[in-house]
Amino acid sequence: MTEEKNESDIELTPTEREWDEEADDLRLKSVGWKELWLKEDWWAIWVGLGIVIVAVAFFLNGGSIKWIAIKPAKWETLGQAFSHFGTHITQYLAMFAMWLAIFVVAVKAMGYKLSEYIPAFIFVFIFSVIIFMIGAWDKAHHYNLEPPLVALVLGMLISNLIGLPKWMDTGFRVEFYIKIGIVLLGATLPFTLIVWAGPVAIVQASIVSITTFLVIYFTAKKMGLDRRLGATLGAGGAVCGVSGAIAIAGAVGAKKEHAPIAITLVILWAIVMIFFLPLVSRAVGLHAGVAGAWIGTSEFADAAGFAAAQAYGNLAEHLPNIPGSQDDSVWGFTLMKVVGRDIWIGIWAFVLALISTMKWERKEGQKPNPAEIWWRFPKFVIGFVIASIIITLISKGYSFADYNKMVKPELVGPVKTLRTWAFIFCFFSIGLTTRFRELAAAGKKPFAAFTTGVVVNVILGFILSAVVFAGYWSNLSH
Amino acid sequence: MVKKMSGKKAICINCAHFRNSPEFLEKTFPGLKVMSSGMASVRADDGLCLKREVYLAAYYHCDEFEAAIDR
Numbered sequence: 001m002t003e004e005k006n007e008s009d010i011e012l013t014p015t016e017r018e019w020d021e022e023a024d025d026l027r028l029k030s031v032g033w034k035e036l037w038l039k040e041d042w043w044a045i046w047v048g049l050g051i052v053i054v055a056v057a058f059f060l061n062g063g064s065i066k067w068i069a070i071k072p073a074k075w076e077t078l079g080q081a082f083s084h085f086g087t088h089i090t091q092y093l094a095m096f097a098m099w100l101a102i103f104v105v106a107v108k109a110m111g112y113k114l115s116e117y118i119p120a121f122i123f124v125f126i127f128s129v130i131i132f133m134i135g136a137w138d139k140a141h142h143y144n145l146e147p148p149l150v151a152l153v154l155g156m157l158i159s160n161l162i163g164l165p166k167w168m169d170t171g172f173r174v175e176f177y178i179k180i181g182i183v184l185l186g187a188t189l190p191f192t193l194i195v196w197a198g199p200v201a202i203v204q205a206s207i208v209s210i211t212t213f214l215v216i217y218f219t220a221k222k223m224g225l226d227r228r229l230g231a232t233l234g235a236g237g238a239v240c241g242v243s244g245a246i247a248i249a250g251a252v253g254a255k256k257e258h259a260p261i262a263i264t265l266v267i268l269w270a271i272v273m274i275f276f277l278p279l280v281s282r283a284v285g286l287h288a289g290v291a292g293a294w295i296g297t298s299e300f301a302d303a304a305g306f307a308a309a310q311a312y313g314n315l316a317e318h319l320p321n322i323p324g325s326q327d328d329s330v331w332g333f334t335l336m337k338v339v340g341r342d343i344w345i346g347i348w349a350f351v352l353a354l355i356s357t358m359k360w361e362r363k364e365g366q367k368p369n370p371a372e373i374w375w376r377f378p379k380f381v382i383g384f385v386i387a388s389i390i391i392t393l394i395s396k397g398y399s400f401a402d403y404n405k406m407v408k409p410e411l412v413g414p415v416k417t418l419r420t421w422a423f424i425f426c427f428f429s430i431g432l433t434t435r436f437r438e439l440a441a442a443g444k445k446p447f448a449a450f451t452t453g454v455v456v457n458v459i460l461g462f463i464l465s466a467v468v469f470a471g472y473w474s475n476l477s478h
Numbered sequence: 479m480v481k482k483m484s485g486k487k488a489i490c491i492n493c494a495h496f497r498n499s500p501e502f503l504e505k506t507f508p509g510l511k512v513m514s515s516g517m518a519s520v521r522a523d524d525g526l527c528l529k530r531e532v533y534l535a536a537y538y539h540c541d542e543f544e545a546a547i548d549r
Contacts, residue, residue, distance in 0.1 A: 030491050030523050030536060041519040110517060111501075175515035242514035243521075246507070250524030253534035256506075263509040270513060301513035345520050353535065369537050375522040433512045440508050 035379075040176045043106040045383030048183025050102075051418060052387045055187075056394060059411040068095050069414035071421075072129075072136035081133055096125050099421070112170050120171020124432075127154065128424045141318040147420075148307035148427045152274060155431015164432065172433050175243075177426035178303040179380040182338060184419035186387030188412050189331055190395075193476060194388060198339050200472045201296075204464045205340025208297045211460060213238035216453035223445045227360050228254040229261065231352050233446060236262040237453040240342050240378075241270060241301030247376055251349035251368070252356035260440035265450040267434060270304035277458075278312040287474040288316035288324025289332040290466050296336025297461030307427050309333035310420075324474065331476050334384075336465075343381050346373035391415075486545065491523055491536035494546040498525025498536065 036042050055065045070091040075081040085092070100121060107117045131154065134140060135147035158164065213234040220230030232254050236245035245262035248254075277298060281291035292309045299305035313326030353368035395407050442450075465473060486492045497503075500516025506526060510516060523536035530542065 035519065038517070039519050040515055040517040169511065172511075173515070174511060174513060175518055240520075242510065242512070243518055246510065246514055246518075246524070247520040247522075249533050250521065250535050253532050253538060256526060256531040256533055259533055260507050260509065263507060263512075263514075267509050267512050303513055349520075366538060368535070372522055372535065372537075376520050379519045430512060434509075438508045 035375075037109045038111070039379070040110065040173070040179060041379035043110065044176065044179030044183050044380040045386075047102050047106060048180050048186075048380075048383050049387060051184060052187045052390060052415060055411055055415050056390060059394070059407075064410040064414060066410065066414040066417075067091060068098055069417040070095055071417045072133045074136050074138055075133075076138050081136070085129075085133070092129065095421075099125065106176070107170070107173075113167075116167045116170035118171075120168040123168065124171055124425050124428055127151075127428055128421065131424055131428065132421070135314070141315060146311035146314045147424055148311045149274070151424055151427035152271070152307060152431045155428045156434050157431075159432045159435050160437070169433060172429035174303050174426050174429045174433060177422050177429060178306060181306065181419050181422035181426060182302065182334070183380055183383035183387055184415055184422060185330065185334060186384035187391045187415045188327070188419065189334060189388050191385075191388040191392040193331065194335065194339065194385070197335050197472055197476065200469055201293075201335040201340035204293070204469055205297060205336055206344075208457060208460050208464065209238040209341055209344075211238075212453045212457040215456045216449050219452045220446070220449035223449060225445055225449065226255065226258070228252045228356065229258040229446065230449065231356075232258045232262045233265065233450050234453070235345075235348060235352075236266040237269075237300065237450055237457065239345055239348050240337075241266045241299075241304070243301070243342075243378070244345055244348070247345050247349045248352055251353040251372070253361070257440070261442050261446050262450075264439040264442045265447060266300045267439065269450070269454055270300040271434070273299050273458075274304050274308045274311075277308050278315070281312055282315060282319075282322065284466075285321055285323075286466060287328065287470075288313055288322060288326065289328035289473040289476045290324075290470055292329035292332025292334075293336045293469070293473040294461050294465040295329075296333040296340065297465060298458045299333075299337065302337060302342065303426050303430055305333055305337050306330070306423055307430070310423060325477060328474075328476050332473050335476075338381060338384065342378050345378065346376040349373075349376050487539075488543040488545070489537050489539045490525065490527060490534060490543075492543075492546055493527070494544040495527050495529035495542070496525050496536070496546070497528060498523055502526075 031038055058065050068091060070088055073084045075084065100118070103121060104114060104118065108114055131147050131151045134145055134150055137145065216234040216237050217230040220233055221227060231252050232245050232249045235248035236242065242263050245266060246259055249259040277295050278291070281294065291312045295305050295308045299308055309329045310326070313329030316322040316324045316329060317326050350368055350370060350373050357366045357368060391412065395403055398407055490496045503526065504511050504516040524533065525536060526533050530540065
């Protein structure tokens with residue numbers, strides 16, 4: 001890592017200086033309930049649940065959205081791949097139009113420029129088709145060309161070696177796409193599973209999160225780093241990655257440079273873990289559900305974790321020596337990361353805000369607001385749970401055989417396909433927005449503190465997932 | 479005790495030095511949109527104080543408050 005920043009050398013960047021003249025535009029009044037149309041979390045609910053409800057409506061009337069939820073078929077030769085695409089071009093165009101129409105409404109409401117978003121999304125979609133096609137090659141798994149990994153690497157190569165205009169970032173909305181994907185994932189995850197495995201996920205995740213946070217925080221403190229930086233790093237490594245870091249940075253009143261340091265370290269380690277965790281899981285032949293839980297414990301960001309879980313799940317579908325299914329891997333990850341870690345961020349923020357204002361920098365009248373537990377709650381999880389409840393209720397009336405014959409191919413399957421598209425948009429966008437030159441310098445001490453936590457997290461996560469709670473994670477499908 | 483100035487609470491969200499638009503934060507914090515977003519719920523109304531150069535919750539306050547002029 002490069003040299004440590006001198007914390008007193010703080011200057012407004014040219015961007016901040018010119019923006020200072022437009023101060024009023026940069027200071028939003030409290031969003032409050034306007035977040036229903038201003039925040040990505042809520043738009044993920046509207047989009048995700050909207051798709052689920054439309055899918056259900058078609059299904060209950062004897063139809064299905066599977067015509068528009070098209071995906072590449074398996075191919076052995078390029079001729080087959082092109083033939084599939086040629087035969088189904090109308091469906092691909094219809095699906096593109098569907099996504100564009102939905103996203104245009106959402107991004108316009110959130111205040112983005114459509115003149116930037118539309119061309120950027122066209123770029124994302126075209127490459128997503130290519131990436132999905134590569135993943136459908138019958139030799140893809142042999143060469144580890146899993147779509148999430150291909151998307152990530154291709155995106156990083158494009159952004160770091162070729163470069164794209166900055167305005168295109170408007171279309172590379174990582175968090176927006178992954179949150180939509182998670183809501184759609186809810187429709188493919190039985191609510192009974194959330195109830196059964198949720199408590200285990202919460203216990204396991206709490207053990208690892210609290211341990212990791214304390215390791216990072218006290219290592220940082222021992223190295224003489226600011227307590228607020230220690231807390232920001234700890235949240236990034238223990239709770240929910242960049243989102244965790246930014247939430248806690250705000251709660252504790254961190255210095256301006258603390259959040260970028262934590263963001264850099266989370267991104268770097270999250271990308272390493274996308275490859276490391278599935279690789280080690282494959283080497284030891286972990287059950288897909290166990291690997292998913294481990295990834296959920298030891299990955300830092302939802303988007304990165306889904307990339308790893310989906311990649312390993314794909315391997316489980318195609319390699320005989322890896323037990324379990326793609327569903328096991330993705331379910332295990334989701335339960336651990338979303339239910340076990342993400343939903344608690346508001347409580348972490350409130351507790352650390354209390355500690356910060358009452359112990360670190362005691363100020364008369366400075367009191368954290370308990371309402372922030374709700375305002376910081378990752379609202380997309382509500383959509384995830386509702387989607388799960390809707391599909392679970394519909395599936396209740398079917399026998400196992402009828403579920404597999406009717407519900408899976410006509411309702412759940414198409415929703416799962418659209419979910420996969422949303423994930424590919426997300427993974428490709430991660431790569432396109434990861435410009436290593438632009439990341440803040442982290443410094444040796446923050447790197448050391450964070451990495452200490454990473455090591456503890458990975459080992460403890462493995463022990464709990466693969467040994468202590470292995471029985472749960474390897475039986476999710478049952 | 480949070481003072482009131484011109485009928486508004488003297489807290490960061492009403493201060494001239496506070497910046498919290500999602501676009502500004504995404505430009506100011508490199509990497510924020512790689513695995514998070516200025517538009518995420520977890521961020522609530524948090525923003526950057528350009529006077530004290532800290533990133534903090536909108537309901538905090540300090541002695542250097544200056545009421546923002548609303549258009």
